[in-house]
Amino acid sequence: MDPLNAKGLIEIRSQLLKGKIPKECLGCYKREQQGLDSARKLALRNYSHQYEEKLSKTSPNGKSEDSSLEFIDLSLGNKCNSYCITCHPYYSTQIAKWTQQQKINPTLEKIEEFTKNKIFNLPCQQTKSFYFQGGEPLLSPKHEGILEKLLPNAKETSLSYNTNLTVLPSKVLSLWKEFKNIQVWISIDGIGEMQEYLRPPIKWERLTRNLALIRQLPNVEINFTSVVHALNLLSLNDIFTFAEKNSTQNKAPQLIFLETPSLLKPDSLSKGSIEEAKKEWEGSRHNLTPSVSRDSIDKFFTKIKGAKTLSPYLLVFIRKLEKDYQLIRPDKVSKLLK
Numbered sequence: 001m002d003p004l005n006a007k008g009l010i011e012i013r014s015q016l017l018k019g020k021i022p023k024e025c026l027g028c029y030k031r032e033q034q035g036l037d038s039a040r041k042l043a044l045r046n047y048s049h050q051y052e053e054k055l056s057k058t059s060p061n062g063k064s065e066d067s068s069l070e071f072i073d074l075s076l077g078n079k080c081n082s083y084c085i086t087c088h089p090y091y092s093t094q095i096a097k098w099t100q101q102q103k104i105n106p107t108l109e110k111i112e113e114f115t116k117n118k119i120f121n122l123p124c125q126q127t128k129s130f131y132f133q134g135g136e137p138l139l140s141p142k143h144e145g146i147l148e149k150l151l152p153n154a155k156e157t158s159l160s161y162n163t164n165l166t167v168l169p170s171k172v173l174s175l176w177k178e179f180k181n182i183q184v185w186i187s188i189d190g191i192g193e194m195q196e197y198l199r200p201p202i203k204w205e206r207l208t209r210n211l212a213l214i215r216q217l218p219n220v221e222i223n224f225t226s227v228v229h230a231l232n233l234l235s236l237n238d239i240f241t242f243a244e245k246n247s248t249q250n251k252a253p254q255l256i257f258l259e260t261p262s263l264l265k266p267d268s269l270s271k272g273s274i275e276e277a278k279k280e281w282e283g284s285r286h287n288l289t290p291s292v293s294r295d296s297i298d299k300f301f302t303k304i305k306g307a308k309t310l311s312p313y314l315l316v317f318i319r320k321l322e323k324d325y326q327l328i329r330p331d332k333v334s335k336l337l338k
């Protein structure tokens with residue numbers, strides 16, 4: 001199979017050439033409407049200088065005669081050690097096990113392991129940039145082997161990761177030293193007990209210990225990503241403060257405003273709880289560095305109204321999770337669930 005001319009890619013190119021927005025691009029446009037950065041904008045920043053050249057190699061029906069891949073985004077499967085409250089069996093084997101036990105989703109959905117398709121048959125010799133995600137990519141049995149194969153060009157190769165950073169094999173740490181640079185995006189939805197509650201069974205101490213280890217590598221850039229949802233509205237200031245202090249460029253976290261499961265959207269909370277969260281944010285936001293993320297939280301609070309009363313379904317869902325995973329509800333969550 002020619003990966004650059006897979007059916008879906010030809011279709012996307014053909015729509016773009018007709019000036020249409022493919023449905024695959026809608027997620028980025030939505031983020032941009034929320035005032036956030038997007039993969040689309042990032043690609044424009046990094047690759048727009050190649051536009052004319054790529055266009056000259058693309059036929060009007062969307063077929064490409066290009067044979068190089070600048071960037072490869074690798075989903076290494078859904079193997080994960082966590083069952084984050086906002087995640088899905090598609091991304092986490094832990095959640096897949098839970099949904100099977102509940103008979104909610106008897107079909108075990110799995111990401112087709114891209115690496116099974118022999119990644120190194122892809123024209124990646126000139127590839128300068130790899131992005132790894134999972135599941136938890138640092139747990140993937142394929143990951144270290146891929147890095148080893150990339151070693152001959154490591155000094156010209158950039159890696160980036162989306163990780164919960166609760167695992168950090170020493171072999172990976174030493175392989176990373178060989179690469180040009182590593183961009184690490186660490187998922188945090190709360191600090192300390194909040195992170196442990198929202199992303200169980202993550203141990204905060206383990207995350208901070210691994211954070212200290214990667215900080216020692218001069219070629220690692222540390223960034224944070226946070227999902228904003230009903231249960232962490234009182235933790236936003238903590239997350240921003242932590243991210244500004246611990247990211248290598250003192251940056252605010254990159255935000256994802258949760259869309260699914262819709263039960264966990266802030267509008268499941270009561271108006272009173274939303275007001276309280278908004279007041280808390282407005283009282284502390286001035287301590288944070290101005291950023292696109294900070295502005296988008298301001299905008300977000302003008303849009304969410306909350307329900308007359310807390311959604312009883314949310315409460316049932318939370319109680320079930322707490323019981324099954326033996327989670328102790330932090331005060332910052334209790335305050336919102338009223």
Ligand code: SF4
Pocket residue numbers: 080081082083084087088091092134135136163164187199
């Ligand atoms: S660490 Fe990532 S993949 Fe694993 S459960 Fe959490 S959000 Fe999902």
